[in-house]
Amino acid sequence: MNCPLFSSKATEYLVDNIPRKLRLPRAGKFDSLLLAATTNSAPIKPPHQRRSRIIAEMSLKNGTAASNDSAFRFPIPPEQSDDMGKPLVPDFSDDEKVKQYIHDRRVIGYDPLLAPSFLLHKLPTSSESLRTTALARYRASQIIQGQSSDLLVIVGPCSIHSPAQALHYARLLKTQVDAGRFPRLLILMRTYFEKPRTTIGWKGLINDPNIDGSFAINDGLQTARKLLHDITSMGIPVASELLDTISPQYISDLLSWGAIGARTTESQLHRELASGVSFPIGFKNGTDGSVSTAIDAMSSSSHPHAFMGVTTTGLASIVKTRGNDDVHIILRGGSSGPNFSSEHIQDAFEKIQKSGTRTFPSIMVDCSHGNSQKNHLNQPKVITSLCKTLTSTSGPESSLPPHARHITGVMIESNIREGKQSIPSSYSATRDSLVNGAKIISNLDELETDKDDGEVKLKYGVSITDACVDWDMTMTMLDELNEAVERRHQLLHPST
């Protein structure tokens, strides 16, 4: 059969010819393409896996309801039970029945995931994007290593749910950066695609790009990569959280900085991952406010590691890393309260010094999360306090205290419009022109009328995860920061 796999003709051919029962429920375009491509060559699954797939498909046909508290909007098959409907117990009279107790009792499906190399080939980087990324990595590294007194600023939405709106935000940022408004700030756009959740909730654009429980992860990866490419090609470098340990293979060549979140800073897997990435990494303090967790992470990641991972072709491999010296802490507050004050920063600085880490003690302050108590209106207050710390001199020589020199970064959760909104229960981005970009927004004042045309929509430019400050407030905060960093520069280098 002569059938080039990824032409649109081939897609039509394959999609028309795969047995209906093998198609994914509510799959995105990319999913059906890949499913089709891999179905032809997929190895025959062992009987227990075929059985669970068949059970899943039968339940889909029969419409078994998903449990109410699950994000899955497609049916979840019931657990295996005996003939009386009781939970299965191992039946030692028959090996096949024993196996039912061993394999896939809780896995309800394995869908094909495209290989990173496929996406890297399909969406290569532009030379503009490469330059933007490399330059920002270099400048961020200089700041983190204490070789530049500029400030690294990670600013942007809590999470990306609409590529069109993210591009809108990037264009707003570009206009100000290109105009030279913040000469002392190295600004990277927060472009977060993966959200760690305290319990459950929407886990970001890669995991569920349609925001409807269809989990079209292949589409999510493609959308994320395309967006990173478009933003960096405009000349705006990007920053993201590394939450999944496989997904960086799909997008990390486009990132200039990464975060390991408060919920994963203590994870060995994430420390190993951080030790091998080609860009600087910030570790959040723990959700309980623990700074030592992040300091341990900095130390661990600055050393070489060997661990299990995947290559860009998707092959399992033993990854060996050199260790990452471009690591720093991010003070984000926690259940024990905020930690952005001058005293907290001094304490963190002294703890990093005492820990004997071989890297420059480098501190970023997150204005949001535990430091804002999740109220976006507190973020400007964190900036004002930080600016004071950056510029307050002390002692007979009126000099800057050492910890003020070691503040190297700031994080702000900001969006086009302020606050946050919840996701309506019957929402799907596939039906929302404001999210999928079919409608280009030019005048934000007109938006109020957009939401009431009979469809379930999200408000344009408003976060669907944590509350953000709006664009005007963002500019005010960045102006204040730029001025304080300039003042600090003069204090550190009076002759320039």
Ligand SMILES: O=C[C@H](O)[C@H](O)COP(=O)(O)O
């Ligand atoms: O940054 C976003 C959130 O703080 C993080 O994902 C946790 O969110 P949750 O507590 O609402 O699950």
Ligand SMILES: C=C(OP(=O)(O)O)C(=O)O
């Ligand atoms: C989830 C985030 O932060 P934290 O890990 O500090 O909760 C975030 O920055 O999006």
